[in-house]
Amino acid sequence: MSDQDTTGRARPEAIKAVPVRHPGRWLAIAVLAVLTAMFVHLLVTNDQFRWSFMFSSYEPGKRGVMFTEPVLEGLRGTILLTVSSMLIGVVLGVVIAVMRLSDNPILSWVAWIYTWFFRAVPRLVLAILFGNLNILWDRIGFGLPFDQQIGKLFGIDDLNAQFYSVKASDLLAGFVAGMLALGLSEAAYMAEIVRAGIQSIDPGQTEAAVALGLSRGQVLRRVVLPQAMRVIVPPTGNEVIAMVKDTSLVAFVPVTYELFFQLNAIKARTFVVLPVLVAAVIWYLIICSVLMVAQFFVERHFGKGYGAAGKARQKLQGIAAEQGGVASYQGPASGPGGAGI
Amino acid sequence: MTDEMVRAEAVHKSFGSLEVLKGVDLVVRPGEVSCVLGPSGSGKSTFLRCINHLEKINAGRIFVDGDLMGYRERGGKLHELKEKDVAAQRRSIGMVFQRFNLFPHMTVMQNVMEAPCRVKKENKAEVRDRAVALLERVGLGAKVENYPGQLSGGQQQRVAIARALAMRPKLMLFDEPTSALDPELVGEVLDVMKDLARDGMTMIVVTHEIGFAREVGDSLIFMDGGVVVEQGPPREVLSNPQQERTKAFLSKVL
Numbered sequence: 001m002s003d004q005d006t007t008g009r010a011r012p013e014a015i016k017a018v019p020v021r022h023p024g025r026w027l028a029i030a031v032l033a034v035l036t037a038m039f040v041h042l043l044v045t046n047d048q049f050r051w052s053f054m055f056s057s058y059e060p061g062k063r064g065v066m067f068t069e070p071v072l073e074g075l076r077g078t079i080l081l082t083v084s085s086m087l088i089g090v091v092l093g094v095v096i097a098v099m100r101l102s103d104n105p106i107l108s109w110v111a112w113i114y115t116w117f118f119r120a121v122p123r124l125v126l127a128i129l130f131g132n133l134n135i136l137w138d139r140i141g142f143g144l145p146f147d148q149q150i151g152k153l154f155g156i157d158d159l160n161a162q163f164y165s166v167k168a169s170d171l172l173a174g175f176v177a178g179m180l181a182l183g184l185s186e187a188a189y190m191a192e193i194v195r196a197g198i199q200s201i202d203p204g205q206t207e208a209a210v211a212l213g214l215s216r217g218q219v220l221r222r223v224v225l226p227q228a229m230r231v232i233v234p235p236t237g238n239e240v241i242a243m244v245k246d247t248s249l250v251a252f253v254p255v256t257y258e259l260f261f262q263l264n265a266i267k268a269r270t271f272v273v274l275p276v277l278v279a280a281v282i283w284y285l286i287i288c289s290v291l292m293v294a295q296f297f298v299e300r301h302f303g304k305g306y307g308a309a310g311k312a313r314q315k316l317q318g319i320a321a322e323q324g325g326v327a328s329y330q331g332p333a334s335g336p337g338g339a340g341i
Numbered sequence: 342m343t344d345e346m347v348r349a350e351a352v353h354k355s356f357g358s359l360e361v362l363k364g365v366d367l368v369v370r371p372g373e374v375s376c377v378l379g380p381s382g383s384g385k386s387t388f389l390r391c392i393n394h395l396e397k398i399n400a401g402r403i404f405v406d407g408d409l410m411g412y413r414e415r416g417g418k419l420h421e422l423k424e425k426d427v428a429a430q431r432r433s434i435g436m437v438f439q440r441f442n443l444f445p446h447m448t449v450m451q452n453v454m455e456a457p458c459r460v461k462k463e464n465k466a467e468v469r470d471r472a473v474a475l476l477e478r479v480g481l482g483a484k485v486e487n488y489p490g491q492l493s494g495g496q497q498q499r500v501a502i503a504r505a506l507a508m509r510p511k512l513m514l515f516d517e518p519t520s521a522l523d524p525e526l527v528g529e530v531l532d533v534m535k536d537l538a539r540d541g542m543t544m545i546v547v548t549h550e551i552g553f554a555r556e557v558g559d560s561l562i563f564m565d566g567g568v569v570v571e572q573g574p575p576r577e578v579l580s581n582p583q584q585e586r587t588k589a590f591l592s593k594v595l
Contacts, residue, residue, distance in 0.1 A: 202440075202442075204438060204440055204442040205442060205444065207395060207438070207442065208436075208438060208442035208443075208444075208501075209444075210395065210428070210431070211393060211395060211431055211434075211435075211436040212431070212432075212455070212456035212460065212504070212505070212508060213428045213429070213431045213432035213456060213460040213508065214428070214455075214456065214459060214460055215424065215425065215428055215460075216424060218459055218460075222455065222459065223444055226446050227444075227445065227446055
C-alpha cells in the first residue's frame with residue numbers, strides 16, 4: 001500500500017541536505033597515517049629486526065627461528081598446557097561453583113576457602129611452589145595415613161601400609177607441576193564465572209523443573225547449565241586467552257617444553273635478543289587470533305535467539321506464524337540453541 | 342484413592358519472623374475445583390506452594406491423596422523425606438505458574454516431553470504421541486517446533502498446562518495463571534482450564550478471575566491474613582458473603 005492510497009497526498013521530495021563536516025576525523029586519520037608509516041618504516045628499514053633470522057635461516061642451512069624444531073616443540077607444549085589446564089579449570093570450576101551454591105554449609109565453606117586461596121596467590125608464585133612441592137615427600141602414593149606412627153604404637157618399626165607409590169620428584173615436577181599450578185588456579189576463577197552464570201538464571205526455572213519431579217542433578221544438567229552457558233562462555237573465552245599467555249610462567253617450574261622457554265634459550269645461546277622476542281610476540285598473536293575466531297562462533301552458538309536481533313526475528317516469525325499459520329516453523333535458524341550440554 | 346484428594350490441617354508457614362500462614366484447614370475432594378481468592382499478601386500463593394512441598398511448612402499436616410507431603414510419620418515422630426521421595430510425590434501434582442516458567446532453550450515439544458522422558462523414563466514415541474495430543478487439546482498443535490520466546494503469553498501458559506498434564510497428574514495447582522497476561526489473552530487460558538475441569542480434574546486455582554470461580558468452581562475459599570476467612574459454594578459466597586472482610590474485598594473487585 002503506498003502513501004497515496006492512505007492519505008491521498010503526493011509523497012514529498014526526498015531530503016537532500018548538505019552533510020555535517022567532520023574536520024576532526026580527517027585530522028585524526030592524517031596523524032594515524034603518519035604514525036603507521038613511521039612504524040612500517042621502522043619494521044622495513046631497521047636491520048636489528050633481522051627478519052631472515054626469524055623466518056628463513058638463523059643458521060646456515062636451517063629454518064628461521066620461528067620454525068625450528070625446539071620452538072615448534074615448545075609451541076606444541078604451550079598449546080597442550082593451555083588445553084589441559086583449562087580442562088582441569090573448567091571441570092573443577094563447575095564442581096566448586098556447585099559446591100559453593102550448595103545448602104550444605106561445609107561444602108560451601110570449603111569451596112569459598114579454595115577460591116580464596118587460589119585467587120590470592122599469584123600464578124607465578126604457584127608455578128614455582130608446585131615445582132618445588134616434591135621436597136615435601138620422597139614418594140607419593142595411596143595408603144593408610146599415619147601408618148608408621150600407628151606401627152610404633154604397636155611396637156612395629158617401619159610399618160609400611162602404602163599400596164602404590166611413585167617417586168615424588170618424578171610425578172610432581174615439570175609439566176605436571178605446571179599444569180596443576182595453572183589448572184588449580186584457573187578452577188578458582190572458573191568457579192566464580194560459573195557461579196555467576198548459574199545465579200543469573202531465573203529461580204522460576206528451577207521451581208518449574210522441581211515441580212515436575214526432576215532431581216537436583218537433572219535440574220542442573222538439563223535446565224540451568226544450558227541456559228547459564230550464554231553467560232559463562234564469553235568470560236571463559238577471556239580466560240582461555242589469558243591462559244595461553246600465562247603458560248609462559250611455567251618456565252619457572254621449570255618446564256622446558258614450552259614456547260617462551262625455547263625462544264629464550266635460543267636468545268641466550270645466540271645473543272640475538274630482539275628478533276627472538278618478536279618471534280614470541282608473533283606466535284602469541286597467532287594463537288590468540290585463532291582462539292578469538294573460535295570464541296566468536298561458540299558465542300554465536302549459545303546466544304542464538306537471545307540477542308536483540310534474535311528477539312526481533314523471533315517476534316516477526318511469531319507474528320507471521322499467527323497470521324499465516326506457518327504450520328511447523330523449524331527453530332534452528334534463530335531459535336535459542338537447543339544443543340545444551 | 343481416598344475420598345479426599347487434598348487435606349490440609351492447621352498449616353503454618355513463616356518466613357523468618359513473618360508468619361504468612363496461621364493455621365489453614367482445607368479439604369478438596371477428587372474432581373473438585375477449588376478457587377482461592379484473597380488480597381495480595383493473604384498467603385494464598387504460599388499455601389499453594391506448600392501443597393507440593395515447594396515450601397516447607399512449620400506446623401500442621403498436608404495430605405495429598407492420603408500421602409503426607411514431605412514427611413514420613415513413624416513411631417510418633419516425623420522424618421523428613423529424601424529429595425528423591427519428595428520428587429516422587431510431586432510427579433502426580435501438576436503446577437502452573439504465574440510467569441509460565443517454560444524452559445526457553447527447549448522447543449514446545451521438548452518442554453512437554455522433558456519430564457515424562459527424564460523422570461518417568463517412559464517410551465519416547467509414546468510420550469511424543471501423548472504430547473502432540475495434549476498440545477492439540479490446548480490448541481497449539483501447530484506450534485510444536487517453536488521456542489517459547491516465539492509465543493504469546495497466552496500460548497506459553499497453555500504450553501505450561503500441557504507440560505504439567507504430560508505427567509498425568511491427579512491434582513493440578515494453578516498459581517494466578519492469568520495474572521501476567523494481556524486482558525485479551527486471558528480467555529484462551531481460562532477456556533483450557535474449564536475444559537480440564539469438565540474432564541473431572543481435581544484443581545486448586547489461586548485466581549482473581551471471579552467469573553471463572555463462579556462458573557467453574559465447586560467451592561470458593563476466601564483467604565486473608567494467613568487464614569481461611571470464609572468458604573462455600575462460589576455463588577453463595579459471592580452473592581451473600583457472611584464475613585465483613587469478604588464483603589469488603591468483594592465490594593472492591595466485583
